[in-house]
Amino acid sequence: MSQTSVQKFIKQFKLFENDQIQQTQLQHRYALVEAFGIKEGMKVLEIGCGQGDTTVVLADTVGESGHVTAIDIAPPDYGAPFTLGEAHERINQSELGARIDFHLETDFLEMNSDKQYDAVVLSHCSWYFHDPAQLLAYFKRIRSISKMLCFAEWDMQFEKITQRGHFCAASILALYSQFTANDGNIQNLFGKSEIGKMIEDAGMKVDLEVRVDAHFLQDGQWEIDYAREVSKEFAAAAVRIQTLIQNYADMLDVEGKNESLDSFVIVAK
């Protein structure tokens, strides 16, 4: 079903035509947005939009009668091979541009707006939060401006042995952020139980919790490659951490067949 959506998307909006990676990513984003329950005509706020991979799917789904406000704390020159600025410019020039407002260098908690939204989306961005308290503050403000929180993140609780490498990579990268002076991205490996608890603490209720298949994405292998590199940089960490990292690094490959973790989706109201 998502595959069909991807083909229709490429044909209609003339985006990502020759980009197999983006097409694979799109397929997953359609599955997430469907799980979120986003409908035509909705006004959506997306926090942590990055290059706009989810944003374009949200914009396609809400249609001409809907609207997507997409914010990110990063500056326009962040990102590779395209910067956020370049990626957003390309999307703005497509038919979808009219339905999307991108705001970069925008901190959600500082953002000055009284607008109400039908849904606020946080998709695969929670692990970048340095502090659970900050994520909780986001949830509390989201509650005050929206009927619905749509949350997605990698699901560490893998059930296929081929996802073991992605799990170990995420563990290594979280410990990397803790133990070395570095520019690590992954900060906190928030899981279902912790996000569920924060949603409660913010005064909302979990309406839906589902797992979305993501084994086919490239992200697992990307993280594994990165983790293999940084696993050599723990020389200054405590010995016990070094042996733990060495063991995890030895587990990054499962007979050469690495798949990505799945995603978990939580919708709260």
Place this chain on the structure above:
Amino acid sequence: MSQTSVQKFIKQFKLFENDQIQQTQLQHRYALVEAFGIKEGMKVLEIGCGQGDTTVVLADTVGESGHVTAIDIAPPDYGAPFTLGEAHERINQSELGARIDFHLETDFLEMNSDKQYDAVVLSHCSWYFHDPAQLLAYFKRIRSISKMLCFAEWDMQFEKITQRGHFCAASILALYSQFTANDGNIQNLFGKSEIGKMIEDAGMKVDLEVRVDAHFLQDGQWEIDYAREVSKEFAAAAVRIQTLIQNYADMLDVEGKNESLDSFVIVAK
């Protein structure tokens, strides 16, 4: 095959007759000792003998013409439900007693002896070492007194999803020793690659490396129960460690069917 050995053992030596747990453990110890390549007539030194679960199998295997010296750094009153002293006393009273010398409160590096051995066994005791340098010092001394090092430890590189809980428990317990004031047992999760490197550094060569099935042991569930308990005691650790531990704690059960990790065996000469 090991099952038959267990039945023969119980009949012949009148040990563990009504103890299902010990019988299951024995089965695994027979598989390890077979993988080690221990033969009739050998003089064996076992380091970290604990209650003597492996010791009795070694003693059965070397037979009347062989001998086992079994040492442990722990005192006689350590251990439950039987203390080491009680367990050794029981073994000494059996037919196997004549083939075994137990020495408790004995530090291998301080041990004053010029005796040479056909094999030195370190079975499932390496994770208790506080420091890799200490284990390396053991390996170096072993090289000077024996033709053969027989090493076994849990294999973190699990390949069955039902072993995920034991893996996560071991990870939690290693981090527990690092981050909380505690009486944690697991100190360093030494894996195959690290042990292999230490063996080289000690001037020996890996002669054999095999995996020994241990999924049927009770140890995985014991560690899971213990890890679940201590996972609440990380409140003083850094936030990133807390989120990591919470995630691992949520992964301790796989549909209620938890199996133990396998063992890896390395024989070096």
